[in-house]
Amino acid sequence: MRRGDFDYFLPDELIAQRPPVRRGTSRLLHLPPEGGVVDLSFQDFPALLRPDDVLILNDTRVVPARLRGTKPTGGQVEILLERVLDGSRILAQVHASNPLRIGVPLALPGGVQAHYLGRQGELFEMELTLAANESPLAYFERHGTLPLPPYIERTADAQDAARYQTVFARTPGAVAAPTAGLHFDTAMLERCRERGASIAYVTLHVGAGTFQPVRVEALAEHRMHAERVSVNAETCEAIARARSRGGRVLAVGTTVVRSLEAAASASSQTAPSAPGEPARLAPFHGDTRLFITPGFRFQVVDALLTNFHLPQSTLLMLVCAFGGHAAVMQAYRHAVQRRYRFFSYGDAMFLERMTNQTASGLSFADPT
Template identity: 40%
Template sequence: MKLSHFDFNLPEELLAEYPSENRDESRLMVLNRKENTIEHKQFKDLIDYFDEKDVMVLNNTKVFPARLFGNKEKTGARIEVFLLRELNSETRLWDVLVDPARKIRIGNKLYFGDDETLVAEVIDNTTSRGRTLRFLYDGSYEEFRKKLNDLGETPLPKYIKREVEPEDMDRYQTIYAKNEGAVAAPTAGLHFSKHLLKRLEIKGIDFAEVTLHVGLGTFSPVEVEDLSKHKMDSEEAEIQTEATQIVNKAIKEKRRICAVGTTVMRTLESSVSSENTLNEFRGWTNKFIFPPHDFSIANCMITNFHTPKSTLLMMVSAFAGHDLMKRAYDEAVKEKYKFYSYGDAMLII
């Protein structure tokens, strides 16, 4: 498969600027791989496709307010700093992206907040846009993190041109988020409401939780026509014993195992045993899934509608089959489904 196989015309008005009014009332397209059919539903109809003892695997990562705005010393130029990952908690060292990048040099100081009590110094240029910053802050680590949280804002994707609103803090987070560390939401999970989760629980669906802290690498453009030459950025992931037990029992009993989102699918596929069962895992994964790929754990998947040429679309193609994926996306554009982070959902069975 080549990069050009994943291009399609996506009208700009189909990129979702806002989430649906109620989480579980976004639209749901259901692809049945065996029957080669496409159905149009609402997300809460999902429950009709699962039976008792089926398993849904959720990514419990939590998005932190990763976008900060500071001012450069002397010039006062406004600089956006996007926190990517903490490198060292003791020395307050962070990998970040800065915008506009051309204005920032090693040794520059940036000031944050009206009182400018948070200061950062640029100590390294890691990539063309990336930098390493050392935050200069006298308080305890807890106070420092609170300061970052207070000054940061919800890191909505760049395609959303509007200002961040107070509701985004809640809506750009799954209701089961608990392990802080992601700079982008695992968006397939945004459609689950408390009510829907309860109904699934009552029906006897089992839930397993894994963690993958979504980084910006998930959204990095693919710039090579030969997909085997694309390198994914590494993201931190964890699969604990309890999750492996729930999933492996379901494999043994031939149940439906549903990966809620591409991040869950990557996590599961990063830790497969030689018997095609799920292993515990703690570390980093740069697994890139594109066609052809034999999936070992999940036999069902929930995902949003992705943008042309994205690694996420490539994974969907590998799972659904390329022709069915193309058909589904043509239909999604025709039926005006909403795309991307705040968009509608797809269930592939």
């Protein structure tokens, strides 16, 4: 398939610029496996769960990743943290009127300097002159500002500090929120448990690359940005228990899909199963560049809660791979007609995996 196959018309006024007044009051578009669409409220979400399902959430925490610096000439530079490397080195997006020069330091808040070391693709590798006991994440927490997505046409305010963060965020490192999780408050999580579902977590630190457009027409030529993933043994065991009882694996967000499917792929490569036997899901900690497009064989996730995504984006391609290209694109047209709210602060969609991909291909025995 090609990039243009994932385009759709979206009026600007449907791009949500602010969150709903209260968490959990968004709309929910359900795509049943038998076809069609059903307009719901997010408060209906627990009714879509089954006893023994396991709900997987991304517990990454958004850091205030945007800083402004100054060149020795007085020129202004904006730094957007992408990820922390080792020691005091970082990868960042940098916006400046003129190119940076190696060896010329940038002055940052708090008396810190940033030294440009070189490029890694579109990202800039930089070293910060931090105090001996300070990490780059701690420095950004003290001096950075919250980076809202580029389609939100305003600066972040006090409301965003709370609302552009999930209530279960606990592991700092993301520069963008796992937005499907923004719909949940503690009461909704408890309702899911009362329904009989268990809850487990992965960590995928969302990078600013999630907003980068696909610049090639042929999808096979696109190189996915890398993101750090952690799927621990406890989550693998929770999935094993759900599977053994006939429950489903429900991913809250595309980041969870990428995390679990990357772990499954790594499991298959490092511990090949015997002929005729399914692979095993094991803990995974590392980087992934997994690019999921139609034709991908899902091994773990059975159902997906997600927001509406940008036209021609890798996230929309993943959702189309999961729910079927024709069905998902028709659902997007329905959402536009019914004036759903789109993107990070917008409404949600719940869909189950295409019926011709029901076999998981994995056994979920004790991953140890």
